[in-house]
Amino acid sequence: DAGVIQSPRHEVTEMGQEVTLRCKPISGHDYLFWYRQTMMRGLELLIYFNNNVPIDDSGMPEDRFSAKMPNASFSTLKIQPSEPRDSAVYFCASSPRPVDRPTNEKLFFGSGTQLSVL
Amino acid sequence: KQEVTQIPAALSVPEGENLVLNCSFTDSAIYNLQWFRQDPGKGLTSLLLIQSSQREQTSGRLNASLDKSSGRSTLYIAASQPGDSATYLCAVNTGFQKLVFGTGTRLLVSP
Numbered sequence A: 001d002a003g004v005i006q007s008p009r010h011e012v013t014e015m016g017q018e019v020t021l022r023c024k025p026i027s028g029h030d031y032l033f034w035y036r037q038t039m040m041r042g043l044e045l046l047i048y049f050n051n052n053v054p055i056d057d058s059g060m061p062e063d064r065f066s067a068k069m070p071n072a073s074f075s076t077l078k079i080q081p082s083e084p085r086d087s088a089v090y091f092c093a094s095s096p097r098p099v100d101r102p103t104n105e106k107l108f109f110g111s112g113t114q115l116s117v118l
Numbered sequence B: 001k002q003e004v005t006q007i008p009a010a011l012s013v014p015e016g017e018n019l020v021l022n023c024s025f026t027d028s029a030i031y032n033l034q035w036f037r038q039d040p041g042k043g044l045t046s047l048l049l050i051q052s053s054q055r056e057q058t059s060g061r062l063n064a065s066l067d068k069s070s071g072r073s074t075l076y077i078a079a080s081q082p083g084d085s086a087t088y089l090c091a092v093n094t095g096f097q098k099l100v101f102g103t104g105t106r107l108l109v110s111p
Helices: none
Strands: A005-007 A010-013 A019-024 A031-038 A042-050 A053-056 A065-071 A074-079 A088-095 A113-117 B004-007 B010-014 B019-025 B032-038 B044-051 B056-059 B062-067 B072-077 B086-093 B099-101 B105-110
Touching: A005 A088, A010 A019, A019 A088, A019 A113, A031 A074, A042 A065, A042 A074, A042 B099, A053 A065, A074 A088, B004 B086, B010 B019, B019 B032, B019 B086, B019 B105, B032 B062, B032 B072, B044 B056, B044 B062, B044 B072, B072 B086
Parallel strands: A010 A113, B010 B105
Antiparallel strands: A005 A019, A019 A074, A031 A042, A031 A088, A042 A053, A065 A074, A088 A113, B004 B019, B019 B072, B032 B044, B032 B086, B056 B062, B062 B072, B086 B099, B086 B105
């Protein structure tokens, strides 16, 4: 398996523009996560899905952020309108269905999207 | 609110040394703890996962321990190599795969 695939690797945009980040999880994984990493705040969970359904979006900073998972192999994170403070590395991760709850499965991360909003 | 702290923030050692990275967390009600490695410009790679009922896990030259009651975990790296240079992050699972990450330790191993 190719692992978790994210695109684009780098995105530079101007304030006010719409940004869409994409993720393809590992085939067969039931959980998908979006994280954001900044120097000031470290890694923060934004939202996660189970079987394509959003379970917890309490980490989504504002209404400008939205995430979708239309099928088991694709998810998007959209920022509209973007602002300079959104500049960060955005990671997507996936994990398998747990044998028992709560899960004790490892997370597998993509390489991230470096977003710069000017 | 769960908070995870890692000490030291940065560490520089010569090749061959054994070293210990520390991780502490404020709420002992965790389900597991994971140690990750992050290389510059790359994603995170899971190294070890310790379930809450376990005391330690080993993988090659890596050994991770967990003392849940005191809110501490350590990552021991034996016979360090330049290829071990990276940032190491610990993360606690607070339930249903919700991970809270530490601040990371940046490790540099010199030849």
